[in-house]
Amino acid sequence: MSKDTCIVWFRRDLRLHDNPAWNAAVKSGCKIIPLFIHSPSEEGKWRAGAASNWWLHHALQDLSNQLACYGLTLTLRSSDTAIAALTALTQEIPVKAIYWNRCYEEQSIKRDTLIKETLSNDGISVRSFNGNLLFDPLEITNKSGSPYKVFTPFWKSCLTLVIPRPETITFQQAETSPHYCLKSDELDSFSLLPKIPWDSEMKEFWEPTRSGAKKLLKQAIAKSTHYQDLRDIPSDDGTSRLSPYLHFGQISPAEFHHEVLTRCTVKDTAQNGILRQLFWREFSAHLLYHFPHTHDQPLRDEYQNFPWNFDTDLLEKWQRGQTGYPIVDAGMRQLWKTGWMHNRVRMVASSFLVKHLLQPWQEGAHWFWVTLVDADLANNTQGWQWIGGCGADASPYFRVFNPILQSKKFDPTAAYIKKWIPELSEVPAKLIHAPWEMEPLELAAAGVKLGTDYPKPIIGHQEGRKQALDAYSKFKSSL
Ligand SMILES: Cc1cc2nc3c(=O)[nH]c(=O)nc-3n(C[C@H](O)[C@H](O)[C@H](O)COP(=O)(O)OP(=O)(O)OC[C@H]3O[C@@H](n4cnc5c(N)ncnc54)[C@H](O)[C@@H]3O)c2cc1C
Known part of the structure; x- marks a missing residue:
């Protein structure tokens, strides 16, 4: 039969x-x-x-x-x-x-x-x-049965549960192969690849296969002891870069968790830096599941009326990596060329857009959505609302990232900036974070004409900060 x-x-x-x-x-x-x-x-x-x-x-x-x-x-x-x-x-x-x-x-x-x-x-x-997740979003609720809105208690609650172990089973070809001759479309007919070949750097940067995922996982495990020290240094490749593989399910979160835990030196999930990030992924999914409107509306309802100052010219300069702030531009160019941006730089670049430039976070989220290989509705929404101060457990709006200090702190050798902004390659590392402060002779020695080779800043840091804080206090007083 x-x-x-x-x-x-x-x-x-x-x-x-x-x-x-x-x-x-x-x-x-x-x-x-x-x-x-x-x-x-x-x-x-x-x-x-x-x-x-x-x-x-x-x-x-x-x-x-x-x-x-x-x-x-x-x-x-x-x-x-x-x-x-x-x-x-x-x-x-x-x-x-x-x-x-x-x-x-x-x-x-x-x-x-x-x-x-x-x-x-x-x-x-x-x-x-x-x-696709360690835990079904419905499984985790606080004591009153409501969804969590703050990461730490959510994470602690997850840690009390049994984290699923990966299960891989073998099967035999003869038992599974169907005898039907089913019509199948050609993969090429989905037209997923670009018509003009803009993907050469993507091809170099990624191996978007299961074997690519396994290689990165192995590297992440090898580096995991230093994760906390290296995770914020964008030039150092200290994070796993597994986000697109997790998004498309080429690696499961249970496999990620199990492999890291059993093979790296920190054997306690609660103490393991990279595993903690996996719970941010869970938290994002939890939030979007329970608050589904947040993909384009703020979780904190009052932020519906935030006085953004929508400006297509500013938005486009940010998108193209032409803000005049090297750390922001390096990130935006990394994104454009590779479909990915380091987490620390995602924070700096997104904060610059919503605070210094007062552009709505939804515009940034949409740009990330179309350019990221790891574009993920839950993680992207959570990331942007965190930066915009309007989400769960969010960084308060009045906390404005200083792109110059962030750049000095996390890219002190300028290796990251120079990789993505070759026109600044001759600028000494200590001057590169704010090129508008360089003396004419220093610029000339580095072969840079500001405003020609590389843009002047589209907004001064103090001006951007003040604009953000003024908008925030206006918004607060309107509540
Ligand atoms: C504005 C903004 C937008 C973002 N958009 C996305 C997005 O669309 N897709 C996406 O996967 N991540 C997004 N993130 C989160 C984070 O930047 C990336 O997950 C991380 O950079 C991926 O790099 P990695 O794999 O090397 O991370 P690792 O440090 O190696 O972390 C391991 C895994 O944990 C998860 N993770 C790490 N950090 C976070 C985080 N902050 N939130 C949720 N999950 C996290 C990822 O799945 C990641 O692969 C965004 C962050 C910000 C600030």
Whole structure:
């Protein structure tokens, strides 16, 4: 008798290791159809940007190669909606069950609820799992049963729970390969790669595959003893750079946690610096799940009326890395060229936009969304609202990052600035953080004409700081 067939619907879990949906399908003994549906029109306002799409293309190619090792083909379908693709597929072949790992954004929940209902009514068993977070956002509440809004108690509460261990199961090709000849779209037909080749530096900077994730994880473990000392130095590569792999699910948070904990010298999750960051990821997901409107509205409602001073010219200069503040510009150029920016510089650059330039945090969040390879609705929202002072556990608005001091402190040798701003490569490190303060002779010796080779600052630091504080006090008095 022929075996039943099931679908594993891959979404943001593009891996076969520690993938609960995949594991359950294998354990069911059914023939498995691995499926990915590309339905960008369903993504609405948060349609993936070019950098994310670039990553997705390579991650899908890699997943497809991994499945091919077991004689399986990743079925690709392009559709206006996932429900249309799934309904069509289940009409083509008899399907007993469908498995997927949950995504926790409001839009995904709505979509999946409808799909679950429709397929269940058709007699198909629908099973969903948590494969993208350590804990389901519903699992963690404070003593009064409400969601947390402050990181430390959230983190402490997580530490009282059993952190899931990764589970990877083996399966045999003969048992899983389906006998159907299913139509699959070509990956290229998704048009995820750029039409003009702007991705040469991305290719150099990243290996967007499972094997790339494993290499970075190994390096992160090797460096983890010095994580706290190095994590803020953007030139030092002291952080893991695993964020895009975590976002696309090429590595699971449970695997990350388990590997770090068992292989590095700090054996206590609570004391381990890099593992603490993983809980910021959990916290962001927790916040967005419980406060779904915050992707474009402030968590602190009163900030709806903050007196921003929207100015497309300023915004564009910031986006292009032309503010005249080297640390900000280096970060924005790193982002443009590689699709990633170091966390410390993300903080400095985003603070500069919302405080010195008084631009709405939503504009910055949107630019990050379209340019980051790790663009993640929960983490991006939390990062911007933290900086904008309007989110949970946020840095207060009146705390204005000083981009010059930040630059001196975290890039003292200017290695990071010089890497991304070659026109300042001859400027001595001690002068580079505020080039407008250099003497004409010093500028000439470094071969820099300010305003020609590199911009003059678009706003003075004191002026920007005052503008931010004035806007804040005006806002406070209007409450
Ligand atoms: C304005 C702003 C926007 C941001 N947008 C995003 C985004 O779209 N996507 C994204 O993944 N991160 C975002 N972050 C958080 C953080 O900058 C990145 O996760 C981090 O730089 C990734 O580098 P890493 O993998 O080397 O981190 P590591 O230091 O190696 O940390 C390990 C993992 O922990 C998680 N993590 C680390 N820091 C944070 C944090 N502050 N918040 C949430 N999770 C964290 C990431 O998944 C990361 O891969 C943003 C931060 C700011 C200030």
